[in-house]
Amino acid sequence: xxxxxxxxxxxxxxxxxxxxxxxxxxxxxxxxxxxxxxxxxxxxxxxxxxxxxxxxxxxxxxxxxxxxxxxxxxxxxxxxxxxxxxxxxxxxxxxxxxxxxxxxxxxxxxxxx
Numbered sequence: 001x002x003x004x005x006x007x008x009x010x011x012x013x014x015x016x017x018x019x020x021x022x023x024x025x026x027x028x029x030x031x032x033x034x035x036x037x038x039x040x041x042x043x044x045x046x047x048x049x050x051x052x053x054x055x056x057x058x059x060x061x062x063x064x065x066x067x068x069x070x071x072x073x074x075x076x077x078x079x080x081x082x083x084x085x086x087x088x089x090x091x092x093x094x095x096x097x098x099x100x101x102x103x104x105x106x107x108x109x110x111x112x113x
Contacts, residue, residue: 001027001058007073007087008064009094012036012054016062016095018046018081022053031055037081044088048079062094 002008002021010019012034019034036054037046065073065087072084083091 001025001029002032002064005070006064007070007081007083009062009091010034010056010060011062011098012056012060016091016098017049018083018091019054019056019061020081029058031057032061039091040080044083044085045076046081046083052079062098063090065090 002025004021004024006021008019009016011017012019015038018037019032020037022033022035025032033053033055035052036049037052038049039045040047069084069087073087074082076082
């Protein structure tokens with residue numbers, strides 16, 4: 001499913017983050033060991049989180065980037081990623097969709113009170 005170094009987007013600790021596989025995983029793996037990155041500014045740059053390694057379930061994955069995007073991703077320094085434009089656009093789209101879904105859930109809950 002995810003090879004060592006694969007990149008994607010997942011929900012980790014109720015936040016949408018860029019993830020990088022810490023090791024290779026198979027389809028039968030229920031949990032994935034990943035490194036987590038959060039946006040830093042608006043220039044496609046992501047920094048490692050305070051707790052950079054996490055174990056997530058496969059259902060938390062929103063997307064896995066294609067190999068071309070992974071090859072075009074830069075690491076200007078340790079703990080930092082610079083995504084290509086396509087991957088950054090997809091991250092922003094998934095972030096906004098997730099935010100909208102949370103807002104709808106919150107509004108529905110608030111109206112039911």
